[in-house]
Amino acid sequence: MVVLENRVYVYNFADLRLIDAIDTCNNPKGLCALNPDGKDSAILVTPASQKGFVRIAFYNPHNSNNVFKAHDNAIEAMALSKNGDILATASETGTIIRLYRTEEARLSQTILPFQEVRRGSTNANIHSLIFDNAAIPQYLACSSDRDTIHIFVVESNKDQKLKNPTGNLFQKLAGNDQQKSFAQYALTGKNMNPKCAFSEDGKQIIIVTQTGHYYEVQIDEKGGIPKTVISQKDLLNTQGKQ
Numbered sequence: 001m002v003v004l005e006n007r008v009y010v011y012n013f014a015d016l017r018l019i020d021a022i023d024t025c026n027n028p029k030g031l032c033a034l035n036p037d038g039k040d041s042a043i044l045v046t047p048a049s050q051k052g053f054v055r056i057a058f059y060n061p062h063n064s065n066n067v068f069k070a071h072d073n074a075i076e077a078m079a080l081s082k083n084g085d086i087l088a089t090a091s092e093t094g095t096i097i098r099l100y101r102t103e104e105a106r107l108s109q110t111i112l113p114f115q116e117v118r119r120g121s122t123n124a125n126i127h128s129l130i131f132d133n134a135a136i137p138q139y140l141a142c143s144s145d146r147d148t149i150h151i152f153v154v155e156s157n158k159d160q161k162l163k164n165p166t167g168n169l170f171q172k173l174a175g176n177d178q179q180k181s182f183a184q185y186a187l188t189g190k191n192m193n194p195k196c197a198f199s200e201d202g203k204q205i206i207i208v209t210q211t212g213h214y215y216e217v218q219i220d221e222k223g224g225i226p227k228t229v230i231s232q233k234d235l236l237n238t239q240g241k242q
Contacts (some may be wrong), residue, residue: 003030008046013175023049035084043084043102047075056105066105077129080138092125094144115180117152128195143196150181182223214237
């Protein structure tokens with residue numbers, strides 16, 4: 001893929017044949033998402049030409065696409081699960097993250113989120129939005145310029161009600177379907193602008209900051225604030241903690 005500010009070009013890797021050319025709205029960050037495990041079908045998500053809309057394209061065995069409104073404001077971040085079954089999106093306000101089942105885009109023009117989670121009530125610039133590496137993801141992580149990593153439980157996991165006691169039932173009784181994060185990790189510095197990823201087994205969250213710091217933190221299945229920092233390094237200082 002080649003992602004430009006207002007267009008995305010998709011090529012066949014074997015012979016560099018142009019497969020698709022997609023017009024987008026202004027996309028200075030080059031936002032797009034491709035399912036990492038595309039054995040059965042490659043799924044590509046890009047901003048659509050209209051603000052707040054996303055375009056889901058399916059390639060192999062049958063090419064098709066669907067455009068739908070995900071947010072009122074411009075899209076700030078997007079991520080696909082490993083096999084592409086679930087899409088997560090956040091807007092430039094950075095408060096609400098919505099999760100969609102991509103299969104619905106194949107079957108219907110009307111696509112509604114099956115889950116909404118709330119990062120916070122104050123606006124933030126989202127730097128990372130990522131699922132764990134499982135075929136059926138258990139967690140979704142988010143980092144922002146607020147220097148806190150939020151980890152959410154994905155509802156597709158069968159144990160969600162046990163591991164997230166503030167889940168749907170309790171939220172609906174309170175008149176709010178937006179779930180709060182199941183676990184958080186706040187960085188101690190300022191203006192660190194972190195990015196995050198999961199370890200291969202999904203049990204640790206890995207954080208790298210703009211200031212050159214690296215953290216590997218154990219995720220507590222009971223939620224809350226992770227207390228076990230497995231590794232902490234200052235990548236710009238060879239004498240930093242190991």
